[in-house]
Amino acid sequence: MTWVLGNLPLIGDLTLEHLAFALPPVVLGLLLAIPLGWLANRTRVGRAIVINLAGLLYTVPSLALFVILPVVLGTGILDPLNVIVALTVYTLALLVRTVADALSAVPGMVIDSATAMGYRPVRRFLAVELPLSIPVVLAGVRVAAVSSISLVTVGSVIGFGGLGKMFTDGFQRDIPQEIIAGIVLVLVIALVVDGLLLLLGRALTPWTQVRAGANR
Amino acid sequence: MNAFGWLFDPSNWTGPQGVPQRLVEHLGYTALTLLIAVIIAVPLGAWIGHTGRGGFLVVGLANGLRALPTLGLLVLLVGAIGIGLLGPLVALVVLAVPPILAGTYAGVRNVDNAVVDAAKGMGMRGRDVLFQVELPNALPLMIGGIRSALLQVLSTATIAAFVALGGLGRFIVDGLAVRDFGQMIGGSVLVAALAIVADLVLAGLQKLLVSPGLQAAAAQRGARRKLRAVPGQTPTAEAA
Numbered sequence: 001m002t003w004v005l006g007n008l009p010l011i012g013d014l015t016l017e018h019l020a021f022a023l024p025p026v027v028l029g030l031l032l033a034i035p036l037g038w039l040a041n042r043t044r045v046g047r048a049i050v051i052n053l054a055g056l057l058y059t060v061p062s063l064a065l066f067v068i069l070p071v072v073l074g075t076g077i078l079d080p081l082n083v084i085v086a087l088t089v090y091t092l093a094l095l096v097r098t099v100a101d102a103l104s105a106v107p108g109m110v111i112d113s114a115t116a117m118g119y120r121p122v123r124r125f126l127a128v129e130l131p132l133s134i135p136v137v138l139a140g141v142r143v144a145a146v147s148s149i150s151l152v153t154v155g156s157v158i159g160f161g162g163l164g165k166m167f168t169d170g171f172q173r174d175i176p177q178e179i180i181a182g183i184v185l186v187l188v189i190a191l192v193v194d195g196l197l198l199l200l201g202r203a204l205t206p207w208t209q210v211r212a213g214a215n216r
Numbered sequence: 217m218n219a220f221g222w223l224f225d226p227s228n229w230t231g232p233q234g235v236p237q238r239l240v241e242h243l244g245y246t247a248l249t250l251l252i253a254v255i256i257a258v259p260l261g262a263w264i265g266h267t268g269r270g271g272f273l274v275v276g277l278a279n280g281l282r283a284l285p286t287l288g289l290l291v292l293l294v295g296a297i298g299i300g301l302l303g304p305l306v307a308l309v310v311l312a313v314p315p316i317l318a319g320t321y322a323g324v325r326n327v328d329n330a331v332v333d334a335a336k337g338m339g340m341r342g343r344d345v346l347f348q349v350e351l352p353n354a355l356p357l358m359i360g361g362i363r364s365a366l367l368q369v370l371s372t373a374t375i376a377a378f379v380a381l382g383g384l385g386r387f388i389v390d391g392l393a394v395r396d397f398g399q400m401i402g403g404s405v406l407v408a409a410l411a412i413v414a415d416l417v418l419a420g421l422q423k424l425l426v427s428p429g430l431q432a433a434a435a436q437r438g439a440r441r442k443l444r445a446v447p448g449q450t451p452t453a454e455a456a
Contacts, residue, residue, distance in 0.1 A: 056412060059367060059408075059411050059412050059415050060408040060411060060412070061367070061370060061371035061374050061407055061408065061411055062371060063371070063374050063375055063385065063388060063404070063407070064374065064388075064403075064404035064405070064407040064408045064411075065404075065408070066404075067388060067400050067401055067403075067404035068401065068404045068405060068408065070401075071401055077397050077400070143282065146282050146283045147282055149283065150282065150283050150284065150285050150286075153285040153286075153287045153288060154285075154286070154287055154375060156287065157287065157375055157377075157378045157388075157389065158388065158389075158392050158400075159392070163285075164285065164287055164288075166288075167285070167287045167288045167290075167291045168287075168291070168378070170291065170295075171291035171294070171295060171378075171379065174295065176292065176295055176296070179288060179291050179292045179295065180292065182285070182288055183284070183285060183288040183289070183292065186283065186284075186285045186288065187283050187284065190283035191283070194283075
C-alpha cells in the first residue's frame with residue numbers, strides 16, 4: 001500500500017492515459033461495425049467475406065498488430081495512433097458479426113409493419129431495426145470494451161503508456177505492489193465500464209424493462 | 217519500403233537466434249502449455265458438465281479472464297517464481313485453462329437431454345454415457361475452447377519475451393532494444409502468420425474429429441466462439 005499511497009498522482013495520470021487509449025477504439029469500432037454489419041446482412045457472399053475477414057484479423061496477436069500497423073499506416077513505430085487503430089480493428093472484428101446477427105434477428109413481421117406504416121428503408125433502419133438490435137449489440141460492446149481495457153497494457157512492452165507501465169516498471173524495479181495495484185486497477189476499470197454500459201443499455205431500451213415487469 | 221528486408225535476409229534464418237530456432241521454441245511453449253491445460257481442464261470440465269455442479273464458477277472464471285491483463289499476470293508470476301521457463305509457463309497455463317474448461321463444460325452441458333435419455337434407455341451406465349455420448353457430442357465446443365486457448369497462449373508467449381522467455385517475441389523485444397525496426401516488423405509478421413496457420417490447423421482438426429452429424433452445428437458455434445467465451449452466456453460482470 002505504501003507504494004500506491006506515495007504515487008497517487010502518477011497512478012491518476014496513467015489511468016487517464018489508459019482510458020484515452022482504451023475507450024475511443026470501442027466507439028470508433030462500433031460506428032464502423034454498424035454500416036459494415038448492415039452490409040454483411042444484405043447478401044450471403046458479403047456476409048461470408050466480412051465474417052471471415054473479421055475472424056482473420058481477430059486472430060492476429062495484439063503485440064504483433066501494434067508493430068505491423070505502422071508499416072500499413074505509415075506512422076512512427078511508437079505513434080499512439082497504432083494502438084488506437086489496432087484496438088479499433090479488434091472491436092470492429094468482434095462487433096461486425098454481432099451487428100449482422102442482431103439485425104438478422106429482428107422479426108420480419110416488425111419490418112413489414114414498419115414498411116406498411118410508410119417507413120422508407122433508411123428511416124426504418126434507424127428508427128426500427130437498429131433500436132431493436134441494441135440488446136444484442138450491447139452485449140458485444142461490453143465484451144469489446146473489457147477486452148480493449150485489458151489489451152492496452154500489452155502496448156507497454158514496446159513503450160506505450162497507460163496502466164501497463166505499472167507492470168513493466170514494477171517488474172524492472174522489482175516492486176510487486178506496483179504490479180498488483182496495476183492488475184487491480186485494470187480489473188476495477190473494466191468492471192466499472194462494463195456496469196456503465198449495462199446501465200446505458202437499460203436506459204436505451206425501456207421496452208425490455210416493461211416486458212420484464214409484465215412477466216413478474 | 218525496406219520493412220520486410222529483415223525477414224528475407226538468409227542470415228536471420230540460421231543459428232541459435234535464427235527464425236527456425238525461435239519458431240521451435242514458440243511452438244514448444246505453446247504445445248507444452250496446451251497439453252498441461254487440457255489435462256487439467258478437460259476432465260474437470262467434463263465432470264462439472266456431467267454433474268452440473270459448480271457451473272456458474274466456470275462461466276465466471278472464463279468471463280473474468282477477459283479483463284485480466286496478461287502482461288500483469290506474467291510479470292507478477294515471473295517476479296514471484298523467477299526468470300526461466302516455470303514462471304511464464306504457470307502464467308500461460310493459468311490463461312489457457314479457463315477457455316478449455318468453459319468449452320468442455322458448455323459442450324457437455326449442452327448435449328440434448330433426449331440424446332442422453334436415449335443412451336440411458338439403451339442400458340448405458342454413467343461412464344458410457346459420458347465417454348460415448350456426451351464427450352463426442354461436446355467436441356465442437358471443446359475444440360472451440362481449445363482454439364481460444366491456443367490463440368491466447370500464442371499471443372501471451374510473444375509477450376513473455378519481455379520476461380526473458382525465448383520464442384518469436386524475442387525479435388520484437390530485442391529489435392526494440394537496438395532500435396532495429398525491421399527485426400521487430402519481421403518478428404511480428406511471423407507471429408501473426410503463426411497464429412493464423414495454427415488456428416486454421418485446429419479448424420481442420422475439428423472437421424476431421426467431429427462426427428459429420430454435428431458438423432453443421434459445429435460451424436455455427438465455432439464462429440460464435442469469437443463473440444463469447446461461453447456461447448449462450450452473458451459477458452463479464454454479471455457472472456463475475
